[in-house]
Amino acid sequence: MHDLETLGEKRIIRLIWEYLDRMPDLALDFGDDVSAVNIGGGRVAVLKTDMLVGETDVPPGMSIRQAARKAVVMNISDFAAKGVKPLAMLISLGLPRTLKENDIRDIGAGLSDAAREYSTYIIGGDTNEASDLIISCSLLGFSSEERIVSRGGAKPGDIVAVTGEFGKTSAGLKILLEGLSAPQEIEEKLKEAVFVPRARLxxxxxxxxxxxLSASIDSSDGLAISLHELADASDVGFIIDHVPIADEALIFADIHSLDPYDLGLYGGEEYELIVTVKPQFWKSAKSAVADVGGNLIRIGRVIRERRIEMRIDGEIRNIERRGWEHFRR
Amino acid sequence: MHDLETLGEKRIIRLIWEYLDRMPDLALDFGDDVSAVNIGGGRVAVLKTDMLVGETDVPPGMSIRQAARKAVVMNISDFAAKGVKPLAMLISLGLPRTLKENDIRDIGAGLSDAAREYSTYIIGGDTNEASDLIISCSLLGFSSEERIVSRGGAKPGDIVAVTGEFGKTSAGLKILLEGLSAPQEIEEKLKEAVFVPRARLxxxxxxxxxxxLSASIDSSDGLAISLHELADASDVGFIIDHVPIADEALIFADIHSLDPYDLGLYGGEEYELIVTVKPQFWKSAKSAVADVGGNLIRIGRVIRERRIEMRIDGEIRNIERRGWEHFRR
Structure with missing residues (x-):
């Protein structure tokens, strides 16, 4: 009999999924960033739920207000990856008895911070007693079947790109969880990346x-594992020839003699988008992102073979399938 | 500074709600059984989330499979009260590390039991590590603005009715939590009412x-408190002249010298509907429910005054605002 640690999150989900009848007419495969149901006329209703758990998702130093904001951001990021505007959301809370009225106010303020940032509304929910802080969000939006971007459409020759740099949250978590340090200004920025994550909506x-876009996923489980998920869903591989690492993460890696690519690839809690784009659409994609103040960074290309390789400075490395997965540490 | 026990669930929700911007164009007031957003053309998208927590919602003796089924039923019941068909749902799990693979299979089986029973589909979700078992469900459906039944439409003169008898779960919980007993056949039925609740979809x-219907609510927090909620939302009162108590609960009350009305009014975890009906529609309402194999039972009438009174056998009693509320025991 396996215990949960051996099973891992993906296998747990698969086990449960085996018992469930399949809904006909789903617009995305099970296991994509969001769920989407055809509702007629080419329209789809899009749903996402994700749960923040105090013990595993709230590192030391993160305030309750930041935790509540993060619970929403985690969900918004998945909508961002599918190109769907979040219309409204529900919040289900599990609250330990040790919380005080001010903590409840902080939860309200943090939820409100996120709802305003991403122009959505919280329209309901419920509260329960629980032994750990639980903030479970459920997001609703609408899209068209042709516009929603799955994980499964990447084709050989497509460009792979990301919406930002990596490594800051990995470094930040090493500061918060393992007690590593860095010069104050850098340390602040690295912790900020963990405390105030931003979804690329x-x-x-x-x-x-x-x-x-031909395919898209968010990087919340880490760049490496998300590339693997994208490759699995599209049945392709990737040659990655550039991993954009944030300056603060480079400095941090240097101070502690860490491999900066390890910080960039195998972290997590980083809410960038990883997308694939046909070469002829690259310029339009770049400028679409630039027009909203962002930056689309090319990191490699899609290949037919089912391997994921990093080729940088003449060196070839395998990008491993590891990163953040609940129940496996 | 208040702690959560003093605040109570309703006040906690209100505190958080104060921080949130109101979405324009909601089809139901905040605090109704479900949330509903106008999506154009007179249509509304209906959402509900509710969380089952092991420690507070799973009494001793309830299997994991039954708990998973119950987590879904809790949500379906709110859709039932609003007359909305559940189209699809998401499940967010918090799983303690002590669970085994067979427990996960039981969760899958229990979720599947409920989805089949109520002809809906589970289309996604996520899993997390948590210190207690958490099963958070989110339900989606569609309705029309004119057809969805709020809590707020009861008018003086309307008939108040329920979809079944009360008292079995109160008695069952006294057996499971307080160690009271009853003859075996009755004890089995009372426990069954707790372990396998049924939503009146x-x-x-x-x-x-x-x-x-002019108004409707489900009775999951108990008959008494649900009547108070309905009265608050509709700004009316009720004269209750009949409280249908299940035979098993009557026998149990007799054995233990309990007031059967206490069992019927102040319980909880009982998923009947409480509805109000204009007298001229009463016959149609009765036969609509009879046609699907159910029984609509008249229990009283709506009055203008803001009091809720029970008048039975010439005796007048106040129906108190108490029942099941998280954080208040």
Whole structure:
């Protein structure tokens, strides 16, 4: 009999999924960033749920207000990856008895911060007693079947790109969880990346509006594992020839003699989008993102073979399938 | 500074709600059984989320499969009260590390039991590590603005009715939590009421289809508190002249010298519907419910005054505002 640690999150989900009847007419495969149901006339209703758990998702130093904001951002990021505007959301809370009235106010303020940032509304929810802080969000939006971007459409020859740099949250978590340090200004920025993550909603909406993506995923489980998920869903591989690492992460890696690529690839809690674009649409994709103040960074290309390789400075490395997965540490 | 026990669930929700911007164009007031957003053309998207927590919602003796089924039923019941067909749902799980593979299979089986029973589909979700078992469900459906039944439409003179008898779960919980006993056959039925609750979806859909309801709520927090909620939302009161108590609960009350009305009024975890009906629609309402194999039972009438009174056998009693509320025991 396996225990949960051996099973891992993906296998747990698969086990449960085996018991469930399949809904006919789903617009995205099970296991994509969001769920989408055809509702007629080419329209789809898009749903996402994700749960923030105090013990595993709230590192030391993160305030309750930041935690509540993050619970929403985690969900918004998946909508961003599919190019879907979040219309409204529900919040289900599990609250430990040790919380005080001010903590509840902080939860309200943090939820409100996120709802305003991403122009959506919280329209309901419920509260429960629980032994750990639980903030479960459920997001609703609408899209068209042709516009929603799946994980499964990447084709050999497509360009692979990301919406930002990597490595800051990995470094930040090493500071918060393992007690590593860095010069104050850098340390602040690295911790900030963990405490105030940002979802790339504007970028995701602009890219889907421009109809330039063949596939998309968010990087919340880490760049490496998300590339693997994208490769699995599209049945392709990638040659990655550039991993954009944030300056602060480079300095941090240097101080602690860490491999900066390890920080960039195998982290998590980083909410960038990883997208694939046909070469003829690259310029439009770049400018669609630039128009909303973002930056689309080319990191490699899609190949037919089912391997994911990093080729940088003449060196070839395998990008491993590891990163953030609940129940596996 | 108040702690959560003093605040109570309703006040916690209100505190958080104060921080949130109101979405324009909601089809139901905040605090109704479900949330509903106008999506154009007179249509509304309906959402509900509710969380089952192991420690507070799973009494001793309830299997994991039953708990998973119950997590879905809790949500379906709110859709039933609004007369909305559940189209699809998401499940967010918090799983303690102590669970085994077979427990995960039981969760899958229990979720599947409920989805089949109520002809809906589970189309996605996620899993997380948590210190207690958490099963958070989010339900999506569609309705029309005119057909969805709010809590706020009861008018003086309307008939108040329920879809079944009360008291079995109160008695069952006294057996499971307080160690009271009853003759075996009765004890089994009372425990069964707790372990395998049933949502009145067919009844709710039939009533909304027949367009005979002025207001509706589910009784999951107990008959008494739900009557108070309905009265608050509609700004009315009730004279209750009949409280249908299940035979098993009557026998149990007799054995233990309990007031059967206490069992019927102040319980919880009982998923009947409480509805109000204009007298001229009463016959249609009765037969709409009978047509789907149910029973609509008249329990009293709506009055203008803001009091809720029970008048039975010449005795007048106040129906108190108490029942099941998280954080208050």
């Amino acid at each position: 504007r970028e995701g909406l602009a890219l889907s509006e421009a109809k330039v | 067919r009844e709710g859909l039939a009533l909304s289809e027949a367009k005979v």
